[in-house]
Amino acid sequence: MIVTIDGVAASGKSSVSSGVARALGVPYVSSGLLYRAATLLAHEAGLAPHDPALLPHLEAQPLRFEPLAGGNRLWLGERELTADVQSAAVDAGVSAVAARPELRAWVDRRLRALTPPFVAEGRDMGTAVFPQAQAKFYLTASARVRAQRRAAERPEAVDEIEAALLRRDEHDRAQSVPAPEAHVIDTGPLTLQGVIDTILAALPQ
Ligand code: ADP
Ligand code: CDP
Known part of the structure:
Protein backbone atom coordinates (compact mmCIF):
# COMPACT_ATOMS: atom_id res chain seq x y z
CA MET A 1 0.00 0.00 0.00
CA ILE A 2 1.11 3.59 -0.70
CA VAL A 3 -0.37 6.51 1.30
CA THR A 4 0.40 10.03 0.06
CA ILE A 5 0.41 13.11 2.30
CA ASP A 6 0.95 16.32 0.34
CA GLY A 7 0.55 19.92 1.44
CA VAL A 8 1.96 23.42 1.70
CA ALA A 9 5.19 24.32 3.53
CA ALA A 10 5.19 23.61 7.29
CA SER A 11 1.63 22.25 7.23
CA GLY A 12 2.78 19.26 9.28
CA LYS A 13 3.55 16.77 6.48
CA SER A 14 6.67 15.15 7.88
CA SER A 15 5.49 14.96 11.53
CA VAL A 16 2.11 13.60 10.47
CA SER A 17 3.65 11.16 7.98
CA SER A 18 6.02 9.87 10.63
CA GLY A 19 3.10 9.28 13.04
CA VAL A 20 0.97 7.57 10.40
CA ALA A 21 3.92 5.45 9.23
CA ARG A 22 4.75 4.35 12.79
CA ALA A 23 1.11 3.41 13.43
CA LEU A 24 1.12 1.33 10.23
CA GLY A 25 4.59 -0.11 10.86
CA VAL A 26 5.93 1.12 7.50
CA PRO A 27 8.58 3.74 6.50
CA TYR A 28 7.74 7.26 5.41
CA VAL A 29 9.47 9.02 2.57
CA SER A 30 10.19 12.76 2.58
CA SER A 31 10.48 13.88 -1.04
CA GLY A 32 11.31 17.42 0.10
CA LEU A 33 14.49 16.12 1.68
CA LEU A 34 15.77 15.11 -1.78
CA TYR A 35 14.99 18.58 -3.20
CA ARG A 36 16.77 20.04 -0.18
CA ALA A 37 19.79 17.74 -0.77
CA ALA A 38 20.00 18.85 -4.42
CA THR A 39 19.87 22.49 -3.29
CA LEU A 40 22.61 22.12 -0.68
CA LEU A 41 24.88 20.21 -3.08
CA ALA A 42 24.29 22.83 -5.79
CA HIS A 43 25.19 25.65 -3.38
CA GLU A 44 28.30 23.86 -2.16
CA ALA A 45 29.46 23.24 -5.74
CA GLY A 46 28.68 26.83 -6.79
CA LEU A 47 26.22 25.59 -9.44
CA ALA A 48 22.99 27.46 -10.31
CA PRO A 49 19.80 25.35 -10.60
CA HIS A 50 19.73 25.81 -14.39
CA ASP A 51 23.41 24.89 -14.87
CA PRO A 52 23.58 21.80 -17.13
CA ALA A 53 26.46 20.54 -14.95
CA LEU A 54 24.19 20.18 -11.90
CA LEU A 55 22.42 16.92 -12.80
CA PRO A 56 25.67 15.05 -13.63
CA HIS A 57 27.16 16.50 -10.43
CA LEU A 58 24.24 15.13 -8.36
CA GLU A 59 24.41 11.76 -10.06
CA ALA A 60 28.12 11.50 -9.24
CA GLN A 61 27.62 12.14 -5.50
CA PRO A 62 27.53 9.25 -2.97
CA LEU A 63 24.13 10.45 -1.67
CA ARG A 64 22.26 7.98 0.53
CA PHE A 65 18.65 8.48 1.58
CA GLU A 66 17.28 6.54 4.57
CA PRO A 67 13.46 6.70 4.65
CA LEU A 68 12.93 5.48 8.25
CA ALA A 69 9.54 5.70 10.02
CA GLY A 70 11.04 7.68 12.94
CA GLY A 71 12.67 10.32 10.72
CA ASN A 72 14.30 10.44 7.30
CA ARG A 73 18.08 10.82 7.14
CA LEU A 74 20.45 11.90 4.38
CA TRP A 75 24.12 11.04 3.99
CA LEU A 76 26.88 12.10 1.62
CA THR A 115 9.56 -0.74 -2.54
CA PRO A 116 6.07 -0.23 -1.01
CA PRO A 117 4.48 -0.19 1.50
CA PHE A 118 5.29 3.37 2.59
CA VAL A 119 3.84 6.79 3.33
CA ALA A 120 5.16 9.42 0.87
CA GLU A 121 4.99 13.14 1.65
CA GLY A 122 5.65 16.28 -0.37
CA ARG A 123 3.75 18.34 -2.93
CA ASP A 124 3.01 16.03 -5.85
CA MET A 125 3.15 12.53 -4.33
CA GLY A 126 -0.57 11.86 -4.97
CA THR A 127 -0.61 13.50 -8.41
CA ALA A 128 2.62 13.12 -10.42
CA VAL A 129 4.70 10.51 -8.59
CA PHE A 130 2.30 7.93 -7.10
CA PRO A 131 -1.08 8.50 -8.82
CA GLN A 132 -1.88 4.83 -8.07
CA ALA A 133 -1.73 5.42 -4.26
CA GLN A 134 -4.54 3.77 -2.31
CA ALA A 135 -5.16 6.79 -0.03
CA LYS A 136 -4.30 10.47 -0.57
CA PHE A 137 -4.31 13.41 1.85
CA TYR A 138 -3.55 17.12 1.51
CA LEU A 139 -2.66 19.22 4.57
CA THR A 140 -3.26 22.96 4.88
CA ALA A 141 -3.11 25.60 7.64
CA SER A 142 -3.00 29.40 7.62
CA ALA A 143 0.40 30.98 6.94
CA ARG A 144 0.40 32.46 10.47
CA VAL A 145 -0.15 29.08 12.15
CA ARG A 146 2.53 27.48 10.00
CA ALA A 147 5.01 30.28 10.73
CA GLN A 148 4.35 29.97 14.47
CA ARG A 149 5.02 26.23 14.33
CA ARG A 150 8.27 26.72 12.36
CA ALA A 151 9.37 29.50 14.74
CA ALA A 152 9.27 26.98 17.57
CA GLU A 153 11.91 24.93 15.70
CA ARG A 154 14.21 27.64 14.29
CA PRO A 155 15.96 30.75 15.60
CA GLU A 156 14.11 33.18 13.31
CA ALA A 157 11.32 35.73 13.80
CA VAL A 158 7.71 34.66 13.05
CA ASP A 159 7.08 37.52 10.61
CA GLU A 160 10.15 36.66 8.53
CA ILE A 161 9.28 32.97 8.54
CA GLU A 162 5.71 33.77 7.45
CA ALA A 163 6.91 35.96 4.56
CA ALA A 164 9.35 33.25 3.44
CA LEU A 165 6.63 30.56 3.64
CA LEU A 166 4.26 32.65 1.51
CA ARG A 167 7.02 33.22 -1.08
CA ARG A 168 7.73 29.49 -1.19
CA ASP A 169 4.00 28.62 -1.47
CA GLU A 170 3.85 30.93 -4.49
CA HIS A 171 6.96 29.47 -6.16
CA ASP A 172 5.79 25.89 -5.48
CA ARG A 173 2.24 26.51 -6.73
CA ALA A 174 2.60 24.53 -9.98
CA GLN A 175 3.41 21.22 -8.23
CA SER A 176 1.19 21.83 -5.16
CA VAL A 177 -2.25 20.99 -6.55
CA PRO A 178 -4.21 18.46 -4.44
CA ALA A 179 -5.30 15.27 -6.22
CA PRO A 180 -9.07 15.52 -6.88
CA GLU A 181 -9.63 12.45 -4.69
CA ALA A 182 -7.38 13.67 -1.82
CA HIS A 183 -8.88 14.23 1.65
CA VAL A 184 -8.04 17.88 2.43
CA ILE A 185 -7.35 18.48 6.15
CA ASP A 186 -6.97 21.92 7.76
CA THR A 187 -4.46 21.13 10.51
CA GLY A 188 -4.85 24.60 12.12
CA PRO A 189 -7.45 23.62 14.74
CA LEU A 190 -6.09 20.10 15.28
CA THR A 191 -3.28 18.71 17.41
CA LEU A 192 -0.58 16.66 15.68
CA GLN A 193 -2.14 13.47 17.09
CA GLY A 194 -5.56 14.72 15.96
CA VAL A 195 -4.33 14.94 12.35
CA ILE A 196 -2.70 11.49 12.57
CA ASP A 197 -5.92 9.96 13.97
CA THR A 198 -8.05 11.63 11.27
CA ILE A 199 -5.85 10.07 8.57
CA LEU A 200 -5.76 6.62 10.21
CA ALA A 201 -9.57 6.66 10.49
CA ALA A 202 -9.91 7.50 6.77
CA LEU A 203 -7.61 4.73 5.49
CA PRO A 204 -9.19 1.86 3.57
CA GLN A 205 -9.44 -1.23 5.81
P1 ADP B 1 6.15 20.02 7.00
O1 ADP B 1 6.78 18.67 6.84
O2 ADP B 1 4.85 20.17 6.27
O3 ADP B 1 7.09 21.15 6.72
P2 ADP B 1 6.46 19.58 9.84
O4 ADP B 1 6.01 18.19 10.05
O5 ADP B 1 7.91 19.88 9.82
O6 ADP B 1 5.77 20.19 8.52
O7 ADP B 1 5.71 20.44 10.94
C1 ADP B 1 6.13 21.73 11.31
C2 ADP B 1 5.98 21.86 12.83
O8 ADP B 1 4.60 21.95 13.17
C3 ADP B 1 6.56 20.71 13.65
O9 ADP B 1 7.24 21.25 14.74
C4 ADP B 1 5.35 19.93 14.09
O10 ADP B 1 5.52 19.29 15.32
C5 ADP B 1 4.31 21.02 14.19
N1 ADP B 1 2.96 20.54 13.90
C6 ADP B 1 2.57 19.84 12.89
N2 ADP B 1 1.23 19.60 12.91
C7 ADP B 1 0.78 20.20 13.99
C8 ADP B 1 -0.51 20.37 14.55
N3 ADP B 1 -1.61 19.87 14.02
N4 ADP B 1 -0.59 21.09 15.67
C9 ADP B 1 0.52 21.62 16.21
N5 ADP B 1 1.75 21.51 15.70
C10 ADP B 1 1.89 20.81 14.61
O1 CDP C 1 8.17 21.01 4.72
P1 CDP C 1 8.60 22.13 3.88
O2 CDP C 1 7.57 22.55 2.91
O3 CDP C 1 9.24 23.26 4.61
O4 CDP C 1 9.76 21.59 3.00
P2 CDP C 1 9.89 20.25 2.18
O5 CDP C 1 8.66 19.41 2.15
O6 CDP C 1 11.15 19.67 2.67
O7 CDP C 1 10.07 20.80 0.70
C1 CDP C 1 11.11 21.67 0.35
C2 CDP C 1 10.88 22.16 -1.06
O8 CDP C 1 11.03 21.08 -1.98
C3 CDP C 1 9.52 22.75 -1.36
O9 CDP C 1 9.45 24.13 -1.03
C4 CDP C 1 9.39 22.52 -2.87
O10 CDP C 1 10.08 23.53 -3.59
C5 CDP C 1 10.15 21.23 -3.08
N1 CDP C 1 9.28 20.05 -3.17
C6 CDP C 1 8.63 19.82 -4.37
O11 CDP C 1 8.71 20.63 -5.29
N2 CDP C 1 7.93 18.67 -4.54
C7 CDP C 1 7.83 17.78 -3.56
N3 CDP C 1 7.16 16.64 -3.76
C8 CDP C 1 8.46 18.02 -2.31
C9 CDP C 1 9.16 19.18 -2.14
Missing part, protein backbone atom coordinates in the same frame (compact mmCIF):
# COMPACT_ATOMS: atom_id res chain seq x y z
CA GLY A 77 29.36 9.29 2.11
CA GLU A 78 30.17 9.43 5.85
CA ARG A 79 28.85 13.00 6.26
CA GLU A 80 25.28 13.35 7.54
CA LEU A 81 23.35 16.11 5.73
CA THR A 82 20.00 15.73 7.56
CA ALA A 83 20.34 18.85 9.72
CA ASP A 84 22.29 20.90 7.14
CA VAL A 85 19.42 20.84 4.62
CA GLN A 86 16.95 22.38 7.11
CA SER A 87 18.40 25.90 6.89
CA ALA A 88 16.99 29.26 5.83
CA ALA A 89 19.52 29.31 2.93
CA VAL A 90 18.22 25.98 1.60
CA ASP A 91 14.60 27.14 2.16
CA ALA A 92 15.34 30.22 0.04
CA GLY A 93 16.96 28.28 -2.82
CA VAL A 94 14.96 25.06 -2.97
CA SER A 95 11.98 26.25 -5.07
CA ALA A 96 14.28 27.23 -7.96
CA VAL A 97 15.78 23.73 -7.89
CA ALA A 98 12.29 22.17 -7.69
CA ALA A 99 11.19 24.17 -10.75
CA ARG A 100 13.70 22.35 -13.01
CA PRO A 101 12.07 19.39 -14.83
CA GLU A 102 15.36 17.42 -15.01
CA LEU A 103 15.84 17.77 -11.24
CA ARG A 104 12.22 16.75 -10.56
CA ALA A 105 12.88 13.67 -12.71
CA TRP A 106 16.05 12.94 -10.63
CA VAL A 107 13.96 13.01 -7.41
CA ASP A 108 11.09 11.03 -8.95
CA ARG A 109 13.42 8.25 -10.16
CA ARG A 110 14.73 7.78 -6.61
CA LEU A 111 11.22 7.72 -5.15
CA ARG A 112 9.83 5.27 -7.69
CA ALA A 113 12.74 2.90 -7.01
CA LEU A 114 11.51 2.40 -3.41
Whole structure:
Protein backbone atom coordinates (compact mmCIF):
# COMPACT_ATOMS: atom_id res chain seq x y z
CA MET A 1 0.00 0.00 0.00
CA ILE A 2 1.11 3.59 -0.70
CA VAL A 3 -0.37 6.51 1.30
CA THR A 4 0.40 10.03 0.06
CA ILE A 5 0.41 13.11 2.30
CA ASP A 6 0.95 16.32 0.34
CA GLY A 7 0.55 19.92 1.44
CA VAL A 8 1.96 23.42 1.70
CA ALA A 9 5.19 24.32 3.53
CA ALA A 10 5.19 23.61 7.29
CA SER A 11 1.63 22.25 7.23
CA GLY A 12 2.78 19.26 9.28
CA LYS A 13 3.55 16.77 6.48
CA SER A 14 6.67 15.15 7.88
CA SER A 15 5.49 14.96 11.53
CA VAL A 16 2.11 13.60 10.47
CA SER A 17 3.65 11.16 7.98
CA SER A 18 6.02 9.87 10.63
CA GLY A 19 3.10 9.28 13.04
CA VAL A 20 0.97 7.57 10.40
CA ALA A 21 3.92 5.45 9.23
CA ARG A 22 4.75 4.35 12.79
CA ALA A 23 1.11 3.41 13.43
CA LEU A 24 1.12 1.33 10.23
CA GLY A 25 4.59 -0.11 10.86
CA VAL A 26 5.93 1.12 7.50
CA PRO A 27 8.58 3.74 6.50
CA TYR A 28 7.74 7.26 5.41
CA VAL A 29 9.47 9.02 2.57
CA SER A 30 10.19 12.76 2.58
CA SER A 31 10.48 13.88 -1.04
CA GLY A 32 11.31 17.42 0.10
CA LEU A 33 14.49 16.12 1.68
CA LEU A 34 15.77 15.11 -1.78
CA TYR A 35 14.99 18.58 -3.20
CA ARG A 36 16.77 20.04 -0.18
CA ALA A 37 19.79 17.74 -0.77
CA ALA A 38 20.00 18.85 -4.42
CA THR A 39 19.87 22.49 -3.29
CA LEU A 40 22.61 22.12 -0.68
CA LEU A 41 24.88 20.21 -3.08
CA ALA A 42 24.29 22.83 -5.79
CA HIS A 43 25.19 25.65 -3.38
CA GLU A 44 28.30 23.86 -2.16
CA ALA A 45 29.46 23.24 -5.74
CA GLY A 46 28.68 26.83 -6.79
CA LEU A 47 26.22 25.59 -9.44
CA ALA A 48 22.99 27.46 -10.31
CA PRO A 49 19.80 25.35 -10.60
CA HIS A 50 19.73 25.81 -14.39
CA ASP A 51 23.41 24.89 -14.87
CA PRO A 52 23.58 21.80 -17.13
CA ALA A 53 26.46 20.54 -14.95
CA LEU A 54 24.19 20.18 -11.90
CA LEU A 55 22.42 16.92 -12.80
CA PRO A 56 25.67 15.05 -13.63
CA HIS A 57 27.16 16.50 -10.43
CA LEU A 58 24.24 15.13 -8.36
CA GLU A 59 24.41 11.76 -10.06
CA ALA A 60 28.12 11.50 -9.24
CA GLN A 61 27.62 12.14 -5.50
CA PRO A 62 27.53 9.25 -2.97
CA LEU A 63 24.13 10.45 -1.67
CA ARG A 64 22.26 7.98 0.53
CA PHE A 65 18.65 8.48 1.58
CA GLU A 66 17.28 6.54 4.57
CA PRO A 67 13.46 6.70 4.65
CA LEU A 68 12.93 5.48 8.25
CA ALA A 69 9.54 5.70 10.02
CA GLY A 70 11.04 7.68 12.94
CA GLY A 71 12.67 10.32 10.72
CA ASN A 72 14.30 10.44 7.30
CA ARG A 73 18.08 10.82 7.14
CA LEU A 74 20.45 11.90 4.38
CA TRP A 75 24.12 11.04 3.99
CA LEU A 76 26.88 12.10 1.62
CA GLY A 77 29.36 9.29 2.11
CA GLU A 78 30.17 9.43 5.85
CA ARG A 79 28.85 13.00 6.26
CA GLU A 80 25.28 13.35 7.54
CA LEU A 81 23.35 16.11 5.73
CA THR A 82 20.00 15.73 7.56
CA ALA A 83 20.34 18.85 9.72
CA ASP A 84 22.29 20.90 7.14
CA VAL A 85 19.42 20.84 4.62
CA GLN A 86 16.95 22.38 7.11
CA SER A 87 18.40 25.90 6.89
CA ALA A 88 16.99 29.26 5.83
CA ALA A 89 19.52 29.31 2.93
CA VAL A 90 18.22 25.98 1.60
CA ASP A 91 14.60 27.14 2.16
CA ALA A 92 15.34 30.22 0.04
CA GLY A 93 16.96 28.28 -2.82
CA VAL A 94 14.96 25.06 -2.97
CA SER A 95 11.98 26.25 -5.07
CA ALA A 96 14.28 27.23 -7.96
CA VAL A 97 15.78 23.73 -7.89
CA ALA A 98 12.29 22.17 -7.69
CA ALA A 99 11.19 24.17 -10.75
CA ARG A 100 13.70 22.35 -13.01
CA PRO A 101 12.07 19.39 -14.83
CA GLU A 102 15.36 17.42 -15.01
CA LEU A 103 15.84 17.77 -11.24
CA ARG A 104 12.22 16.75 -10.56
CA ALA A 105 12.88 13.67 -12.71
CA TRP A 106 16.05 12.94 -10.63
CA VAL A 107 13.96 13.01 -7.41
CA ASP A 108 11.09 11.03 -8.95
CA ARG A 109 13.42 8.25 -10.16
CA ARG A 110 14.73 7.78 -6.61
CA LEU A 111 11.22 7.72 -5.15
CA ARG A 112 9.83 5.27 -7.69
CA ALA A 113 12.74 2.90 -7.01
CA LEU A 114 11.51 2.40 -3.41
CA THR A 115 9.56 -0.74 -2.54
CA PRO A 116 6.07 -0.23 -1.01
CA PRO A 117 4.48 -0.19 1.50
CA PHE A 118 5.29 3.37 2.59
CA VAL A 119 3.84 6.79 3.33
CA ALA A 120 5.16 9.42 0.87
CA GLU A 121 4.99 13.14 1.65
CA GLY A 122 5.65 16.28 -0.37
CA ARG A 123 3.75 18.34 -2.93
CA ASP A 124 3.01 16.03 -5.85
CA MET A 125 3.15 12.53 -4.33
CA GLY A 126 -0.57 11.86 -4.97
CA THR A 127 -0.61 13.50 -8.41
CA ALA A 128 2.62 13.12 -10.42
CA VAL A 129 4.70 10.51 -8.59
CA PHE A 130 2.30 7.93 -7.10
CA PRO A 131 -1.08 8.50 -8.82
CA GLN A 132 -1.88 4.83 -8.07
CA ALA A 133 -1.73 5.42 -4.26
CA GLN A 134 -4.54 3.77 -2.31
CA ALA A 135 -5.16 6.79 -0.03
CA LYS A 136 -4.30 10.47 -0.57
CA PHE A 137 -4.31 13.41 1.85
CA TYR A 138 -3.55 17.12 1.51
CA LEU A 139 -2.66 19.22 4.57
CA THR A 140 -3.26 22.96 4.88
CA ALA A 141 -3.11 25.60 7.64
CA SER A 142 -3.00 29.40 7.62
CA ALA A 143 0.40 30.98 6.94
CA ARG A 144 0.40 32.46 10.47
CA VAL A 145 -0.15 29.08 12.15
CA ARG A 146 2.53 27.48 10.00
CA ALA A 147 5.01 30.28 10.73
CA GLN A 148 4.35 29.97 14.47
CA ARG A 149 5.02 26.23 14.33
CA ARG A 150 8.27 26.72 12.36
CA ALA A 151 9.37 29.50 14.74
CA ALA A 152 9.27 26.98 17.57
CA GLU A 153 11.91 24.93 15.70
CA ARG A 154 14.21 27.64 14.29
CA PRO A 155 15.96 30.75 15.60
CA GLU A 156 14.11 33.18 13.31
CA ALA A 157 11.32 35.73 13.80
CA VAL A 158 7.71 34.66 13.05
CA ASP A 159 7.08 37.52 10.61
CA GLU A 160 10.15 36.66 8.53
CA ILE A 161 9.28 32.97 8.54
CA GLU A 162 5.71 33.77 7.45
CA ALA A 163 6.91 35.96 4.56
CA ALA A 164 9.35 33.25 3.44
CA LEU A 165 6.63 30.56 3.64
CA LEU A 166 4.26 32.65 1.51
CA ARG A 167 7.02 33.22 -1.08
CA ARG A 168 7.73 29.49 -1.19
CA ASP A 169 4.00 28.62 -1.47
CA GLU A 170 3.85 30.93 -4.49
CA HIS A 171 6.96 29.47 -6.16
CA ASP A 172 5.79 25.89 -5.48
CA ARG A 173 2.24 26.51 -6.73
CA ALA A 174 2.60 24.53 -9.98
CA GLN A 175 3.41 21.22 -8.23
CA SER A 176 1.19 21.83 -5.16
CA VAL A 177 -2.25 20.99 -6.55
CA PRO A 178 -4.21 18.46 -4.44
CA ALA A 179 -5.30 15.27 -6.22
CA PRO A 180 -9.07 15.52 -6.88
CA GLU A 181 -9.63 12.45 -4.69
CA ALA A 182 -7.38 13.67 -1.82
CA HIS A 183 -8.88 14.23 1.65
CA VAL A 184 -8.04 17.88 2.43
CA ILE A 185 -7.35 18.48 6.15
CA ASP A 186 -6.97 21.92 7.76
CA THR A 187 -4.46 21.13 10.51
CA GLY A 188 -4.85 24.60 12.12
CA PRO A 189 -7.45 23.62 14.74
CA LEU A 190 -6.09 20.10 15.28
CA THR A 191 -3.28 18.71 17.41
CA LEU A 192 -0.58 16.66 15.68
CA GLN A 193 -2.14 13.47 17.09
CA GLY A 194 -5.56 14.72 15.96
CA VAL A 195 -4.33 14.94 12.35
CA ILE A 196 -2.70 11.49 12.57
CA ASP A 197 -5.92 9.96 13.97
CA THR A 198 -8.05 11.63 11.27
CA ILE A 199 -5.85 10.07 8.57
CA LEU A 200 -5.76 6.62 10.21
CA ALA A 201 -9.57 6.66 10.49
CA ALA A 202 -9.91 7.50 6.77
CA LEU A 203 -7.61 4.73 5.49
CA PRO A 204 -9.19 1.86 3.57
CA GLN A 205 -9.44 -1.23 5.81
P1 ADP B 1 6.15 20.02 7.00
O1 ADP B 1 6.78 18.67 6.84
O2 ADP B 1 4.85 20.17 6.27
O3 ADP B 1 7.09 21.15 6.72
P2 ADP B 1 6.46 19.58 9.84
O4 ADP B 1 6.01 18.19 10.05
O5 ADP B 1 7.91 19.88 9.82
O6 ADP B 1 5.77 20.19 8.52
O7 ADP B 1 5.71 20.44 10.94
C1 ADP B 1 6.13 21.73 11.31
C2 ADP B 1 5.98 21.86 12.83
O8 ADP B 1 4.60 21.95 13.17
C3 ADP B 1 6.56 20.71 13.65
O9 ADP B 1 7.24 21.25 14.74
C4 ADP B 1 5.35 19.93 14.09
O10 ADP B 1 5.52 19.29 15.32
C5 ADP B 1 4.31 21.02 14.19
N1 ADP B 1 2.96 20.54 13.90
C6 ADP B 1 2.57 19.84 12.89
N2 ADP B 1 1.23 19.60 12.91
C7 ADP B 1 0.78 20.20 13.99
C8 ADP B 1 -0.51 20.37 14.55
N3 ADP B 1 -1.61 19.87 14.02
N4 ADP B 1 -0.59 21.09 15.67
C9 ADP B 1 0.52 21.62 16.21
N5 ADP B 1 1.75 21.51 15.70
C10 ADP B 1 1.89 20.81 14.61
O1 CDP C 1 8.17 21.01 4.72
P1 CDP C 1 8.60 22.13 3.88
O2 CDP C 1 7.57 22.55 2.91
O3 CDP C 1 9.24 23.26 4.61
O4 CDP C 1 9.76 21.59 3.00
P2 CDP C 1 9.89 20.25 2.18
O5 CDP C 1 8.66 19.41 2.15
O6 CDP C 1 11.15 19.67 2.67
O7 CDP C 1 10.07 20.80 0.70
C1 CDP C 1 11.11 21.67 0.35
C2 CDP C 1 10.88 22.16 -1.06
O8 CDP C 1 11.03 21.08 -1.98
C3 CDP C 1 9.52 22.75 -1.36
O9 CDP C 1 9.45 24.13 -1.03
C4 CDP C 1 9.39 22.52 -2.87
O10 CDP C 1 10.08 23.53 -3.59
C5 CDP C 1 10.15 21.23 -3.08
N1 CDP C 1 9.28 20.05 -3.17
C6 CDP C 1 8.63 19.82 -4.37
O11 CDP C 1 8.71 20.63 -5.29
N2 CDP C 1 7.93 18.67 -4.54
C7 CDP C 1 7.83 17.78 -3.56
N3 CDP C 1 7.16 16.64 -3.76
C8 CDP C 1 8.46 18.02 -2.31
C9 CDP C 1 9.16 19.18 -2.14
